[in-house]
Amino acid sequence: MAKHFTGSDGALYVGGTHIAKIRNWSLNGSVETLDVTRTDDTARKFIYGRQTYSGSCTALYYEDDAGALEMNTMLSNIIRTSGTSATATATLLLQLASDRQIQATVLFTSADISASTGEIVSVNLGFQVSGNLSIATMGAA
């Protein structure tokens, strides 16, 4: 059945855990181009090079009944008192439907926590994908 997707279809999982209090997420993918123009070409020619993915999401700062911070795995490599392990990564799954997913190994690279009177505390997180996507059915036919 033909359908559109809406924001409520979107879901985000980190390390297999569904992060319920996500307000939005976005992913940007780009492919670099390699210039293969030769001296007798009258217009520049390019071929595909490496891919790069990065993105962001906004999560609500939320403790569960046990007092645990749901977004701990997203924040812990940024908001910390010691240096971040060079090999620390997380598996991020962005989903619109079970057959429309993007999964990748990511490094959370920025966290912008804001608290304003009359508003729920939220955290804007930036992430950088490391390596190829492991699931890319969101772009499949």
Add this chain to the structure above:
Amino acid sequence: MSNFPSVKPSSRAWTPGTRSQSLYQSLDGIEIRFIHGSRVTGQRLTLVFENVTDTVGKSITDHYADNGTTFGIFDLPAEVYAGMTSYAHINSATNAWRYFSPPQVSFLTPGFQTVSVELLGVAA
């Protein structure tokens, strides 16, 4: 005499050479020059092959090695002058080319590399 691989470059820079000559300078600064031949040598030709496949890049570095590095002389195929309708003034029939310095190779995206070579025009 071997031929350089038939690969079109991304860019080409040419510096014309000079005719063999001697210079005598008197004490008062007057110069006298003697021309010893009619050939022009010492041309420099810099070729850059940007984002070529590893196979094409290797054909250039293999040619460098097979020529005894900077020892041997060789001719250049027409592909090197791609984009020029007339290049006899650069590629004189009485001249050949020699590697002036080792090729420089940058390995970029897997499977591709950028190779630059600097050639020296010599009498042949």
